[in-house]
Amino acid sequence: MSLDNVVSDIRDEANARAEEIRQEGERRAEEIVETAETDAEELLEARKDEVERQIDQEREQAVSSAKLEAKQERLEARRDVLEDVRAQVESELRTLPDDKREELTRALLEEAASEFEGDESVAVYGRTDDEALLEDLVADHDGFEYGGEHDCLGGVVVDSTDSRVRVNNTFDSVLDDVWEDSLKDVSGILFDQ
DSSP states (O other): OOOHHHHHHHHHHHHHHHHHHHHHHHHHHHHHHHHHHHHHHHHHHHHHHHHHHHHHHHHHHHHHHHHHHHHHHHHHHHHHHHHHHHHHHHHHHHHHHHHEEEEEEHHHHHHHHHGGGGSSSSEEEOOGGGGHHHHHHTSSSSEEEEEEOOOSEEEEEEETTTOOOOOEEEEEHHHHHHHHHHHHHHHHHHHTT
């Protein structure tokens, strides 16, 4: 064998080996590209799922927040309506016809007077506009006298210095009791519950 043949054989072997390395490199590069593409697709799907979950969560939070806000607005509107109804009732109590005011005030004074039997000094207080009415009504009770003004819608506050007993029978206190006892029924009527 001549040197040229040896060189040619080495060259052929080197070329064959280079071709194998090149093919192995291409195969390996294709595997890396495929793996990278698969990883990229999986990552893209994971990100899409994550974004969709986040969108769903934010949507749920927005809906919950909107529902809560709507509920609060409904409650505030109901409270406003109930306050308007209460204000209307108070207005009607302030402007009761004289005969009805006298009838109710007399009944409230009689009820309170039963707490003061035997007391020698009892003062009856009421709203300023009812002074003449109260002076007439206390005249029917021994030891009772008109004591002056009390800030209220009507009715009486009866106070004894002898027994330290005080009875609040004002329209306001009666309204408070009736309002508290009837609030659920009033709400049911107004709001169809």
